Amino acid sequence: MIPGITISKSTLYVVIFWSNAPISSKNISWKLPATHRGKVAEHTDETFYRSLYRIRRVEEEIVRLYPSDRIKSPVHLSIGQESVSVGVCAALSTNDIVFGTYRGHALYLAKGGDLNSMMAELFGKRDGSARGKAGSMHLIDLGAGMMGTSAIVATTIPHAVGYALAIQMRRENRIVAVFFGDGASDEGVFHESMNFAALKKLPILFVCENNGYAIYSPVSDRMPADNFCERAESYRIPSTRVQSGKTTEIRDAAAHAAVAIRKGNGPQFLECLTARWRDHVGPDEDRIWNYRPDSELDDWIARDDVAATASRIDQARRSAIEAEVEREIADAIAFAEASPYPAMEELNEHVFR
Amino acid sequence: MSSADRELTYSEALHEAVRQEMSRNSDVFVFGLGVDDAKGMYGTTAGLHEEFGTERNFDTPLAEDAMTGVAIGAALAGMRPIHVHQRMDFLLLCMNQLINIAAKASYMYAGACHVPIVVRGIIGRSWGQGAQHSQALHSFFMHVPGIKVVAPTTPHDAKGCLIAAIRDDNPVIFMEHRMLYGNRGVVPENDYEVPFGQARILTSGNDVTIVGVSHMIVECLRAAHVLREAGVSAEVIDPVSLAPLDIDTIAASARKTKHLLVVDTSWTTCGTGSEILAQLVESLGEEGIPKMKRMGYAPTPCPTTRPLEDIYYPSGQTIAEAAHALVRGRDWTAPQIEAREISEFRGPF
Numbered sequence A: 001m002i003p004g005i006t007i008s009k010s011t012l013y014v015v016i017f018w019s020n021a022p023i024s025s026k027n028i029s030w031k032l033p034a035t036h037r038g039k040v041a042e043h044t045d046e047t048f049y050r051s052l053y054r055i056r057r058v059e060e061e062i063v064r065l066y067p068s069d070r071i072k073s074p075v076h077l078s079i080g081q082e083s084v085s086v087g088v089c090a091a092l093s094t095n096d097i098v099f100g101t102y103r104g105h106a107l108y109l110a111k112g113g114d115l116n117s118m119m120a121e122l123f124g125k126r127d128g129s130a131r132g133k134a135g136s137m138h139l140i141d142l143g144a145g146m147m148g149t150s151a152i153v154a155t156t157i158p159h160a161v162g163y164a165l166a167i168q169m170r171r172e173n174r175i176v177a178v179f180f181g182d183g184a185s186d187e188g189v190f191h192e193s194m195n196f197a198a199l200k201k202l203p204i205l206f207v208c209e210n211n212g213y214a215i216y217s218p219v220s221d222r223m224p225a226d227n228f229c230e231r232a233e234s235y236r237i238p239s240t241r242v243q244s245g246k247t248t249e250i251r252d253a254a255a256h257a258a259v260a261i262r263k264g265n266g267p268q269f270l271e272c273l274t275a276r277w278r279d280h281v282g283p284d285e286d287r288i289w290n291y292r293p294d295s296e297l298d299d300w301i302a303r304d305d306v307a308a309t310a311s312r313i314d315q316a317r318r319s320a321i322e323a324e325v326e327r328e329i330a331d332a333i334a335f336a337e338a339s340p341y342p343a344m345e346e347l348n349e350h351v352f353r
Numbered sequence B: 001m002s003s004a005d006r007e008l009t010y011s012e013a014l015h016e017a018v019r020q021e022m023s024r025n026s027d028v029f030v031f032g033l034g035v036d037d038a039k040g041m042y043g044t045t046a047g048l049h050e051e052f053g054t055e056r057n058f059d060t061p062l063a064e065d066a067m068t069g070v071a072i073g074a075a076l077a078g079m080r081p082i083h084v085h086q087r088m089d090f091l092l093l094c095m096n097q098l099i100n101i102a103a104k105a106s107y108m109y110a111g112a113c114h115v116p117i118v119v120r121g122i123i124g125r126s127w128g129q130g131a132q133h134s135q136a137l138h139s140f141f142m143h144v145p146g147i148k149v150v151a152p153t154t155p156h157d158a159k160g161c162l163i164a165a166i167r168d169d170n171p172v173i174f175m176e177h178r179m180l181y182g183n184r185g186v187v188p189e190n191d192y193e194v195p196f197g198q199a200r201i202l203t204s205g206n207d208v209t210i211v212g213v214s215h216m217i218v219e220c221l222r223a224a225h226v227l228r229e230a231g232v233s234a235e236v237i238d239p240v241s242l243a244p245l246d247i248d249t250i251a252a253s254a255r256k257t258k259h260l261l262v263v264d265t266s267w268t269t270c271g272t273g274s275e276i277l278a279q280l281v282e283s284l285g286e287e288g289i290p291k292m293k294r295m296g297y298a299p300t301p302c303p304t305t306r307p308l309e310d311i312y313y314p315s316g317q318t319i320a321e322a323a324h325a326l327v328r329g330r331d332w333t334a335p336q337i338e339a340r341e342i343s344e345f346r347g348p349f
């Protein structure tokens, strides 16, 4: 012990690290602040349907509004991919943290991001999640554990790892999930981040949303392997591949992984196959660019998990859920319309804090 | 129309340049994310893989750092790669290879090897491009010896500069702006080079010298137009290449007009404007120093919401007002000048 230093929490951390003792949240008990004691909510077909339907309908409304030019923002829609965000977030609590990408509407909503703020942000209005400064590509809602998304592919992967490192250092009982595409998995930073996370046994779930394409470039044109799990395995990160696109299967895989992560066993990797039904960016149908076989998309559309989940719910309940969601969306659009544009002075605000 | 006044758009001019060089020299190849897709990088690489084969116009994994190194390696072996980036912002992932290797190889190995690569970076603007898809990073590169930076604004110069860049034995950062792609202008059919280090006087005038970079040239020309109506005669200069920089042409003009305004397609601090002003002071000596001003993006990241984005950029109007204040020493409200490439631009990207 160095004389003259009183033990504060932070010096204690230093001592723990210096002592070279194995660090695992399992063998160190730390009293967590109340806000960090999250509980994972129970889910049923009805709660899944509400979430899936809500995301689908929000984005369909964006498609409807887009030609009016009120949304002057690139929009990368998740229509067809909703089950990944909904399934994984079902295994997380509010206090768990998610990092995502510019294709972030589904994740933002699934994690509990505020719909009014999102809609106002897309409209470039003052009540948006970033006061209109960010648009669709940089949604954020810290209250819901939704970290800001980035438009530079793969950049948030190491941030998620760093957040997980902080959680480990502070002995907090929560985890991070980071969502990224198949394209992001090409980047060097993805590999460097996975290696570090595995090395430090960090509490993080990697979620590769494999929709088969980076813009119009198929996975098979970008790598010789046919799956991403083997990349994770090469860093000794246990991995699971969910091919069906079913919310329940994704939730089960994520929940299983989350249990292991919460035990302090280090990172887990989830590859979820999915399909984007719309163009890479913008509201158009994806088919207009003729770069993929129609049958491929038809097959995914036939297995649409929003419709499949709906079919498992009693008709009256389903109508009630849909009516509630429609009201909420209409209100959010009205909220965005009514919100003013930011004042000119705001241009110079927030450069520094 | 005779072939002497054939018009092309900026993007067509780039396409023609690369086609001609690929035909002329089998060492030239193009690669980068999306270069062979249906959109063909705003048409500039459209169909090249069909004409020259998929070996010479190809898509890559998302791996900017490594792909820049691959370009350098191929160049060391004698090839002439053109690496295309849909946004200049992505060059930030290439910086180590570009600055630590490409810019230094010739010098470090005393000329034993060199790195003839062209790196095309497209600057975004409008429709909510926002903080990470609208940056112009030319001044980062201008700072570094061993790397050239060009920013042509007319279709004529786009073609001639791209050909010159491909033939250059050094790394060249080739700056494009998506608001320039629709510009039409006369482009000769033959292959020709526009030499680097020679500025172009676009309009001559006596009262103020206005230097613009990339898309801002278009706004400077609009400003010159309304200034003329207000009785101020502006000389608009397009530097065309930023490194090397033709300070002599700018200095001669500023000596004549005694007023200099530099309008950058980027932030002002440590930018092209700072460099031009500094070089001017050094070359003119104290008594010859004109009244000077820099303009550029607001000193903030780029906001997406339209009202803030509109005031983030200099416009024909704000440029005209600044030039007027410089010359006349008093405020004047310039008429609003529509920038149709901006006002008519619609997404979705």
Ligand SMILES: Cc1ncc(C[n+]2csc(CCOP(=O)(O)OP(=O)(O)O)c2C)c(N)n1
Pocket: A103, A151, A152, A153, A154, A180, A181, A182, A183, A184, A185, A211, A213, A214, A215, A280, B033, B062, B064, B086, B090, B093
């Ligand atoms: C570093 C970087 N390189 C290139 C781009 C251009 N770009 C934007 S999205 C994208 C494809 C990403 O594909 P993927 O990770 O599979 O995500 P998806 O869009 O399919 O959800 C590319 C190449 C970028 N934004 N950032």
Ligand SMILES: [Mg+2]
Pocket: A181, A182, A183, A209, A210, A211, A212, A213, A214, A215
């Ligand atoms: Mg993808």
